[in-house]
Amino acid sequence: MAHIDYYFGTPSPWVYLAGDRLEQIAARHGATITYKPLDLMQLFDRTGGTRPDQRHPARSEYRAQELRRWSGHLGLPLNLKPAFWPVNPAPSSYAIIAAQAAGGGDLAGLVQSFLRAVWAENENIADDAVIRAKLSAAGFDPALADKGLFVGAETFGRNLEQAIEAGAFGAPFYVVRESGERFWGQDRLDFLDRHLATL
Template identity: 75%
Template sequence: MANIDYYLGTISPFCYLAGTRLERIAEKHGATVTYKPLDLLQLFDRTGGVRPAERHPSRLQYRAQELPRWAEHLNMPFHFKPAHWPVNMAPSSYAIIAAQQASASGGGGDLGGLVHGFTRAVWAEERDISEDAVIRDILVAHRFDAGLADSGLFVGAETYGRNLEQAVEAGAFGAPFYVVPETGQRFWGQDRLDFLDRHLATAG
């Protein structure tokens, strides 16, 4: 059974646009997904990227066209300038880490939906995912215990930092970034999910 390491940032618009297509692809091929939320801005710093606020105007102008274009293509609601962006990614990332641990021990809900729920909250619903009440609400909406927002904060912080190191080691430099460790194949961007789908079909 293949595993997919999914490196993500909870405030990434491209992670939002990925929707839940990864989960459908994984289910189709009997693959598992390991969610690895990380500090995306630090990943840019570590791998030669440029933070959005520091990018050349030409890149920002293209981004302003590309994001709404993809949202329309995918028929997904989207606010190019959401009310709460950027915000601290750590609290929502800790919640995902705690939810993944809960799922591993039989106490989980819809983990893929939870990940998408945080990104959707930013880009479609204009909610502040750094707020405790919002995190709890999204956890409950995806059948997780709201208490996961508080539990395991130390482990969450430790894993969050480790995910960044693992991303750098795996060759990831943006998000969404999908890695199949068994084959070493890497896929950057929600627009590469079809290639991941094809790879899993032939790798088995």
């Protein structure tokens, strides 16, 4: 059985556009997933990337065009100027980490609800009330928003280090443990699908 380490940032539009395709692919191949939210800005800083607000205007303009194109292609609504972006990824990431450790709910649904909140619902995923509502809607105890703070902070930092060690430099980033194959971007999910079929 293959296992996928999934590195991502909760404020990322590209992670949002991945939707639930990773989960569909994993289910098709009997693969398991470990969700590893991290601070994408620090990942960029540590691996030679450029933060979005520091990119050349030509790159920023092209990014906006690509986001619009992919949104239309995938049929996912996307606000190119969300009300709460940039946003602190730590609180939502801590909630995901705590929920993954607790089990019993829809973890993939929780992750996607935070992404949807930023890019389609204009909600602040750093707000405690939003986090609690998302936890509850996904079948988790909303008190995890408080209970998981210490472990969440520790794991959040460790996920960054593990991402760098695994060769990740952006998001979404998928690493298949058994083969070491790496896939960067929601537009590489078809290649991940094909790779899992060979294992």
